[in-house]
Amino acid sequence: xxxxxxxxxxxxxxxxxxxxxxxxxxxxxxxxxxxxxxxxxxxxxxxxxxxxxxxxxxxxxxxxxxxxxxxxxxxxxxxxxxxxxxxxxxxxxxxxxxxxxxxxxxxxxxxxxxxxxxxxxxxxxxxxxxxxxxxxxxxxxxxxxxxxxxxxxxxxxxxxxxxxxxxxxxxxxxxxxxxxxxxxxxxxxxxxxxxxxxxxxxxxxxxxxxxxxxxxxxxxxxxxxxxxxxxxxxxxxxxxxxxxxxxxxxxxxxxxxxxxxxxxxxxxxxxxxxxxxxxxxxxxxxxxxxxxxxxxxxxxxxxxxxxxxxxxxxxxxxxxxxxxxxxxxxxxxxxxxxxxxxxxxxxxxxxxxxxxxxxxxxxxxxxxxxxxxxxxxxxxxxxxxxxxxxxxxxxxxxxxxxxxxxxxxxxxxxxxxxxxxxx
Numbered sequence: 001x002x003x004x005x006x007x008x009x010x011x012x013x014x015x016x017x018x019x020x021x022x023x024x025x026x027x028x029x030x031x032x033x034x035x036x037x038x039x040x041x042x043x044x045x046x047x048x049x050x051x052x053x054x055x056x057x058x059x060x061x062x063x064x065x066x067x068x069x070x071x072x073x074x075x076x077x078x079x080x081x082x083x084x085x086x087x088x089x090x091x092x093x094x095x096x097x098x099x100x101x102x103x104x105x106x107x108x109x110x111x112x113x114x115x116x117x118x119x120x121x122x123x124x125x126x127x128x129x130x131x132x133x134x135x136x137x138x139x140x141x142x143x144x145x146x147x148x149x150x151x152x153x154x155x156x157x158x159x160x161x162x163x164x165x166x167x168x169x170x171x172x173x174x175x176x177x178x179x180x181x182x183x184x185x186x187x188x189x190x191x192x193x194x195x196x197x198x199x200x201x202x203x204x205x206x207x208x209x210x211x212x213x214x215x216x217x218x219x220x221x222x223x224x225x226x227x228x229x230x231x232x233x234x235x236x237x238x239x240x241x242x243x244x245x246x247x248x249x250x251x252x253x254x255x256x257x258x259x260x261x262x263x264x265x266x267x268x269x270x271x272x273x274x275x276x277x278x279x280x281x282x283x284x285x286x287x288x289x290x291x292x293x294x295x296x297x298x299x300x301x302x303x304x305x306x307x308x309x310x311x312x313x314x315x316x317x318x319x320x321x322x323x324x325x326x327x328x329x330x331x332x333x334x335x336x337x338x339x340x341x342x343x344x345x346x347x348x349x350x351x352x353x354x355x356x357x358x359x360x361x362x363x364x365x366x367x368x369x370x371x372x373x374x375x376x377x378x379x380x381x382x383x384x385x386x387x388x389x390x391x392x393x394x395x396x397x398x399x400x401x402x403x404x405x406x407x408x409x410x411x412x413x414x415x416x417x418x419x420x421x422x423x
Contacts, residue, residue, distance in 0.1 A: 001066070007039035009069050009083050017042070017065045017085070018093075020124065023076070023104055026054050033057070033090070034079055035065055041126070043074045044085040053090050060096040060103055060124065065089070077105070078126040078261065112407070119414055119423055130258035131411055134251055135399045139203060141250040142224045142393075145243045151199040151226065156189035158182065158205060162373040169209035182207040185392070186225055187322065188377045191353055194227035195385040201226045203395065211418050215407040216294075216345055216397065220416035224398075227390030233324075233336040233351040236389035237310050240340055240348055241272035244308055244393075251402060264404055270307045270342065277334075280311040289315055298344040312338040312351075321363040324352040324387075330362045340391070343401035350391025355381050 004015035019037035026032075031046035031054045044065050046054060057063075065087055072084035101110040101118045105125050115122040122128055143153070159175060160183045170181040186204050194200050202225050209219065226239060248269045251259070259267065281288055283303065284296040292300070292311075300309055316325050316335040325332035337351030354360045357378050361371045371378060399411035409415040414423060 005039040006035070006037050006042045006080060009042065009080070009085075011069050011071050011083060013069050014088075015067065015069060015085070017044075017067075019063065021057055021059055021061045021063055021096075022078075024054055024057050024059065026051070033063075033065070033087070034076060035063065035085075036124070036126075041076070041079040042083065042085060043072065043076060043079055044087050044090075046087045046090060050087055050090045053092065056095075057090075057092065058096045058098070060099060060121070061092055062094040062096075064091045064093055112409075116409065116415060116420065117423070123413065127261055128410075130255075130261040131399065131403050131405070132413065133258050134255050134262075134403055135395065135411065137251050137254050138247050138399060138402065139222075139224070139395060141247040142203065142243060143201075144250075145246045146199075146201040146226060149199070151201045151228075152197045154186075154190060154193050154197070154200045154202045156183070156186035156193075156202060156204060160188075171207050171209050184208050186223070187320075188374070190225055190227040190390060191322070191388060192377065192380045194229050194388045194390065195355070195380065198229045199226075200228070213418065215409075216400070218396065218408055218412055218415050218417055222395040223392045224395055225390060225392040227353075227388060229386045229388045231352070231389040232387065233312055233338050233389055236350060236352070236391060237272070237274070237312065237338055237340070240350070240391055240393070241270075241308055241310075244342065244347075244398075245269050247398075248402070262403055264402075266306070267402065268306050273304045273307050273309045275309065275311050277311050277314045280309070289317065291318055292339075292341075292346075294345075297341050297346060301341050301344045307342075308347075309341040310338055311341070314338065314351075319351070321367040321369060322353050322360070324354050325359070325363070328356060328359060330359060336389075338391075342398075345397060345401060347398055347401065348391045348393045350389065352387060352389040355385040355387055357381050 001016045003018050017035055019035045022036040022041055023034040031051050033044040034041050035044050066089045067085040067087040069083055069085055074081050101114055101121055103121055103124050159180050161180055170184055173180050183206055185206055186202055190200055204223055206221050206223050284299045286292055286296045313334050314337045316332055319335045319337040323335045323337040326334040339346050340348040360378055364371045396408050396411040400408045405411055
């Protein structure tokens, strides 16, 4: 008999289910097992000789249950309401020892750090699974959107010889006889490839060694990046607006149950709002020439609830060395760089890149960097490199916003921060 899945069950069928024990209740002559598989939870009614097995049935044990489906009105949380199983046989495939954390979400909430210590168990919870089911749709929608627009997916290296973005600290590694670093960004490589391939995208891990301890930062991230030839900051911002709109549409369409589990009721397809940096910083009472504080980012988003707020034409002094200056001038005070805010948080930073070697060398020096460390990168723009632009979105951070999570680590399967390297 083929395995059936909870989501696909129909009344009047003999089925074989394989999954984990979410809850057990035993009455005098009747028992109830809530079985969870990858598609949902269903109530199984146990009687007769199989009832004895429930005395040894621990939560999260892996089981196989054979039985007949029937109509029902089930009240258990997260469980199918319309159907249950009359159990014919129950086999314990792999018993679970005493659980170190609560997995049944009806019980007392476990402290967050303990949950992360046993993340492989924590992730069995319906609410946690809903987060990563939504994250799957986010990543697949990003890929689908740009594949449909004839972008080429690239796979940049994750071990690099020098900093991609200058000041950000890097994790060093020993690479045979020389020192190397974990990539803090695919930036330099996606630029070189865009100048040859035209339109590119990638979903790739990156590592950042800042010693921050906030609810919006982690040290290993999955980035969703694009880079396009013959574009400027205005056209590339439009690409970001359109892909976020597509992602939200797909989540609303494909993740109704997951959004309900998470209590997300007001997610809407956003519009793009475009403001110059100076206009935006003044709106929130910030200081011209400085970055937005987290409070100022939230304040700006509150002025345009549910929408993406683009702040463009940032000061050159607070943008990376590779961002194009206004009018391609070495001493320009403004750049062709932008940030995008959504849900009160910065979700992206990008803009037009410098494709002129002499200007790039000047900007590297202005940032206190040695152009000799970027020779291959600089030289790649000596052979007909066109103007080009791009940006990146953190997959975990976008998941955090869409799912209404308090901490980006909730949107990360196995978070890495300054104190956590396991599991």
